[in-house]
Amino acid sequence: MNESKEFDSLVPAQAFDRRSFLVTSLGAGFALATLPVAAQTAIRTDAAGLLEGEVKVPVHDGAMVAYRAAPAGVARAPVVLLISEIFGVHEYIRDTARRLAKLGYFVVAPELFARQGDPRKIESVAEIIDRISSKTPDAEVMKDLDATVAWAAGQGADSARLAITGFCWGGRITWLYSAHNPGVKAGVAWYGRLVSPVNAYNPRHPIDLVGELRAPVLGLYGGVDTGIPVDTVDAMEAALKTGSPAARASQIHLYDNAPHAFHADYRPSYRKEEAEDGWRRMLDWFRQNGV
Template sequence: MPDTTPEFDSLVPAQSFDRRSFIVTSLGAGFALAVQPVMAQTAINTDIAGLQAGEVKVPVKDGEMVAYRAAPQGVAKAPVVLVVSEIFGVHEYIKDTCRRLAKLGYCAIAPELFARQGDPRSYASIPELMANITGKTPDAQVMSDLDACVAWAAQQGADTDRLAITGFCWGGRITWLYSAHNPRVKAGVAWYGRLVGVANEFTPAHPTDLVGELKAPVLGLYGGLDTGIPLETVEKMEKALEKGSPAARASQIHLYDNAPHAFHADYRPSYRKAEAEDGWLRMLAWFRKNLV
């Protein structure tokens, strides 16, 4: 298959990861086993009225990657928001997030970035999922796949000159990385993404390492009670941003003192309605400010 993303070739590091066949070729219904039981009574369910919504196939360098796309019907040149999932992949919560954004006029695309490594929805425990899926998904692969999503969106008539990215947990970290990777990104919103970590062949750099390379301002939304992201790492990132690129210095971190990890995930016990709604409004304001 021909390369559909030539404009990004110089931005993608040498491909040191092994190419695999695509294990995930369609998006299932429901939620990941690792987060069962789901708190259905709090889950938001956004309808598709007025939207073009559903599964799509995005051409990438080694085949086709499945993704979920939601966009307003009849709207030419809608701005694009890449939506990057938690470690659980593109399940109903991520799809609904795309529909919420589409209702507001955005073309939202959530790619299944673990498609070569396996189906995260099929794992019953988080440690097993992380060992077999997320821990073996190279950052370079993710950056290239997100580039392919941008190229695909442009081919569909969306406005990739107004490009944003948001992500949750694992996707929050990716939001920081992609905002340093692609100069076409205008805004990023990272929901409780890890900021530091050990470098290895799959994750050679982390957000605190890349503040000098940030090309778009990022709004970081973090919980003060997040046991997986210590406050000292958030403070370290804030100090690093002050000495980073112009986009880094324009970035902000907002801390919700009484919120745990995954406070926006309305299908999990960690959901905090007030903080989730406030963060959503902050995200939308960030997009309005920077997607000009």
């Protein structure tokens, strides 16, 4: 797997010296910061016919907990990395993994915040950002995702057919990993931030990496997303046209009337029509790119 030396040189050294994981089990339910859950819209997918549950993925400094869902008895299933929002691998992410597994994918959702803390147990979004998501180095995430792909291959999945998708924080990571790993065939980024201030933990952002994209990415964005201004989406779309071959093959679809988190069926931001259309586009994107 490709190692990002530039990320490594900019991240605080202590980020790679930790030997303890603060999250060793995923538990159950939705993140506290997302409550109350909109029960009338939240999708619930059963596990019939699936091999699913918590797993431990060996990483450079120990074992990272993750959720795995895959079709039972199916060898060489294509791999999908599923990257969470800032709320971690809570029930919405696990359910999304099961939906994809029912379609034949070997899905792994790693708890990439495992060293920083458990966002599912924090009630304040601001506190999650301050304590956990903003302190999670991009370089460490890239290493953990490389390890997750290697683990999936060791379980009999077909890592030569590799896709990545993620929501919000995970949408940004989808862009980054599609530039990092030459083995990725397709990425689908749901409302991932494209432009942000640079710091030691986040030395580069998606718009900075269009010249290095190794896999085509489909970006799904909301036209009334107050956290991701449309002008940044327009800037990314323009930048892609001058980027790498994979960047030029990438696409962005803007849902004019959709807010942030329009796929999150357990939240008031959910927009059924746009969420279902985005899901169809994601699956088509995977298939078109050999996953």
